[in-house]
Amino acid sequence: MGIRIIKTALAAIAAIYTAVYLGLEPPLGAGILAILGVEVTRMKGLKSAFVRFIASVLGLFFASLIFSLFGFHIWAVAIFILITFPVLSRFQLKDGIVTSSVIVFHLFNREEVTTGIIGNEILLLFAGLGWATIVNIIYMPKDEHQLQHYRNSLEQNFGIIFQEMAFTLRNPAHVWNGSEILEAYSAIEEGAQRSVRNRENRLWGQEQYWSTYFEMRRQQLESVQQMLVELAFVYQKFPQAVMIADLLDQLASDVKSDVYEGNVEERLHELSQLFQGMELPKTRDEFEVRASLLKLLRELERYLGIAKRLKKRKAKMAGLQA
Known part of the structure; x- marks a missing residue:
């Protein structure tokens, strides 16, 4: 458990610095994504990163449609949850629901849907999940x-x-x-x-x-x-x-x-x-x-x-x- 905490801290710090270097907003979001992506085994780490990335991209897609149609209202978030979460579960992507929600809430906070904002969120995913994957692959305790x-x-x-x-x-x-x-x-x-x-x-x-x-x-x-x-x-x-x-x-x-x-x-x-x-x-x-x-x-x-x-x-x- 101690090793996993150290790995999580390293992945979060690296992700945040990467986001700052690339000018991504908010940079702490990359750290949260990195924390979510650290797993106990290499295979679980790779699978987790893939599932979370796909789920987040799908979440962005549905959120962009819903917010563009209904506006950035709190009740629109409920519609997003009612539509998106069952779809993610149906396609075995439920492990990416939390990651997807983090990304979508970033979008909601911006109160606009643009290619720049979407690109920012995608890069945050790469920074956070990317560093989590790298840390997972580099070191795992021997059994x-x-x-x-x-x-x-x-x-x-x-x-x-x-x-x-x-x-x-x-x-x-x-x-x-x-x-x-x-x-x-x-x-x-x-x-x-x-x-x-x-x-x-x-x-x-x-x-x-x-x-x-x-x-x-x-x-x-x-x-x-x-x-x-x-x-x-x-x-x-x-x-x-x-x-x-x-x-x-x-x-x-x-x-x-x-x-x-x-x-x-x-x-x-x-x-x-x-x-x-x-x-x-x-x-x-x-x-x-x-x-x-x-x-x-x-x-x-x-x-x-x-x-x-x-x-x-x-x-x-x-x-x-x-």
């Missing part, structure tokens, strides 16, 4: 460090979650408060928002890595939550549970690796084949627990499949690990 922080936090939380699940499989009486689930969810939400801003700050070459990464983690967290549902029904210790626990220990380690090598997937396939060859349950309790373990295993397959599926969206996704 890479913060995104990496969210990634590290996520991977640490996922590792703890898998370890806790392994503890529970080995000892069904184990109690875990599940706080890492909430922390992972928060990191995903914050990271996803920052990844959007990071992408919008790139004018050349769209960066999809972080968006894909946090989308992958979002879907995987949903899969983990379903695993926990099945884990809740494992109230007795069986050999199959210990085997899955060993697999989760491996996954807790692999989730922090920079490269996914598919070791867990191979062991998971081997474990599924082994389970199919085992004797059928002999009691109802064993049947219920082993059924939950089998569902947990299937959900684990889905968890691993999510990363593979999302990797296909971008060829160079080596950083997306299991």
Whole structure:
């Protein structure tokens, strides 16, 4: 927020000095336009400048017609609003309504419509929105460090979650408060928002890595939550549970690796084949627990499949690990 305030101040000062140098009236109007044009990302800044400029030109056009027909009366401003604002909204230009109003009120204050006055307002737009765009493009704060922080936090939380699940499989009486689930969810939400801003700050070459990464983690967290549902029904210790626990220990380690090598997937396939060859349950309790373990295993397959599926969206996704 502090950087944006500094950028806004610089854009406003530059716009006002430019207006004074060009002899535009009122020069402070250029400063107001610059303040309105400063945005949080480069793409938003370019889009905002375009929308505000087009909306202001259309506003000038309608205002010139209305004031020429009805005169410069206060009630004529109401007619301008009733006609122009719906048109701007209809053509997806509602973000430029305030900028357009600033320009039109300048025209109203002059109480005449001439090519000189119209030209003055157009140049004010160029000065104000132009400097806002320049400042937006020159500097935007980097999000890479913060995104990496969210990634590290996520991977640490996922590792703890898998370890806790392994503890529970080995000892069904184990109690875990599940706080890492909430922390992972928060990191995903914050990271996803920052990844959007990071992408919008790139004018050349769209960066999809972080968006894909946090989308992958979002879907995987949903899969983990379903695993926990099945884990809740494992109230007795069986050999199959210990085997899955060993697999989760491996996954807790692999989730922090920079490269996914598919070791867990191979062991998971081997474990599924082994389970199919085992004797059928002999009691109802064993049947219920082993059924939950089998569902947990299937959900684990889905968890691993999510990363593979999302990797296909971008060829160079080596950083997306299991």
